[in-house]
Amino acid sequence: MLALTGLVFSILKSFFIAVGIFLFLVIILIYEFFRFLSRRFEVMDDFFESVKYRDFSRRYLEENKSNDIRRLYAGFNTVNRTVREMNSEKETQYLYLQKILELVDIGILAYEIESGKVLWANESFQNTLDFSSFKNIKFVISRNPEVYHLLFDTTYSKPTAVDIKVHKENSKVLLSNSVFQIENKSFKLIVLHNIEDTLNKTEADAWKKLLSVMTHEIMNSIAPISSLANTLKFQVKMHQENPQENQLEIEDLDAGLSSIETRSEGLLKFAKTYRSLNKVTNLNLELVLLKDLFSNIKHLMQPLLNGKNAELSFYLQNEELEVEIDSYLMEQVLINLILNAVESCEDNTRAKVQISAEKKLDGRIFIRVSDNGTGIPEEIMEDIFVPFYTTKKEGSGIGLSLSKQIMTLHGGKIQVNNNLEGGTIISLNF
Secondary structure: OHHHHHHHHHHHHHHHHHHHHHHHHHHHHHHHHHHHHHHHHHHHHHHHHHHHOOOOOOOOOOOOOOHHHHHHHHHHHHHHHHHHHHHHHHHHHHHHHHHHHHHOOOEEEEEEOOOOEEEEEOHHHHHHHOOOOOOEOHHHHHHOHHHHHHHHHOOOOOOEEEEEEEOOEEEEEEEEEEEEEEOOEEEEEEEEEEOHHHHHHHHHHHHHHHHHHHHHHHHHHHHHHHHHHHHHHHHHHHHHHOOOOOOOOHHHHHHHHHHHHHHHHHHHHHHHHHHHOOOOOOOOOEEEEHHHHHHHHHHHHHHHHHHHOEEEEEEEOOOOOEEEEOHHHHHHHHHHHHHHHHHHOOOOOOEEEEEEEEEOOOOOEEEEEEEOOOOOOHHHOOOOOOOOOOOOOOOOOOHHHHHHHHHHHOOOEEEEEEOOOOOEEEEEEO
16 A cells, blocks of 8 residues: 555656646746747837838848848848838939929929928029028018919919019019828919010010011002102192193093002001901800801802812711800801912812811810912911911911911910821811
């Protein structure tokens, strides 16, 4: 019995020793595992702390580290190196864009709407308004309240020409702005273009061309009138001094006065034609089906073209195609273009003039007048829209100028191109 008890005690003793050793080993393993995880969490916490403060300059040493730490450090180094490269590219692009925006002569300013803090403004913006560098738009309201209202309180959905007073002098500028959001903050971008110099140069060039043509036309009328008047005056004077030897021919006098009258009427007609350039200022817009517009044009023009051996045709991409126009003025434009096209085909035995209309995918509508005539010489292509410029023996040179003005009032454009196959294509772009 004692032997059995001793055996059981010996077995239990060995069991408890084994359990104790096992528990000791488990505790050691748990401790080592905890240390393993703690070391790695410390490394990861350190990395994430760097990310939090955007510090990607650190390099983790991989030498003399365990395999798992070495792999972890290698991953961190790869992330840091990639972010540094991205930041470097981003900074290069920013500096490149900044240099470009500094070089342009268009003023650009971006600011946070709520605080008024200026994010960026180029020198052109400051120079146009004659402002020094400022960090908040509140500076402008203290400097020039009127300019502040125009720039920051007014919304321009499309580029708008406005007058801005700087140092008691008005400057014509083109203003546009747009609002954008980054995260939960709203910003506004303002674009300011000083067009005063451009307008002055364009206006001066236009006046030079206009005065050149007007001077030529007026001199053509005045020179013969003056010459003929002097001749008649001399004849009358000679007759008064010696009626017997210098008979005054009534028929010659009548013919001379008739010539003066004819030339004067021509000069008066020229003046009236010039006035017509200023008549078109307002539009009576309505939605018009192009098939109806084309039908009216056909009825108006067909009798006139019957004796001119010219074929007039119409093409519509869609019978339901419509455009908002002043139909009376647009008929005037098309009639003028058709007559020009027919005249350019005078030497063509198979003259063809086509009026077509189509709508592009972007919503733009084109009406085209094309012919198979002689085309327009490249050297005069830039002059055909100058008022009173004409290559015709009989013509005022007002048709294309008036057509361009009408298209401008419609917010559209008129473009002239020579067809590669011969003839001219004139496009009305709405």
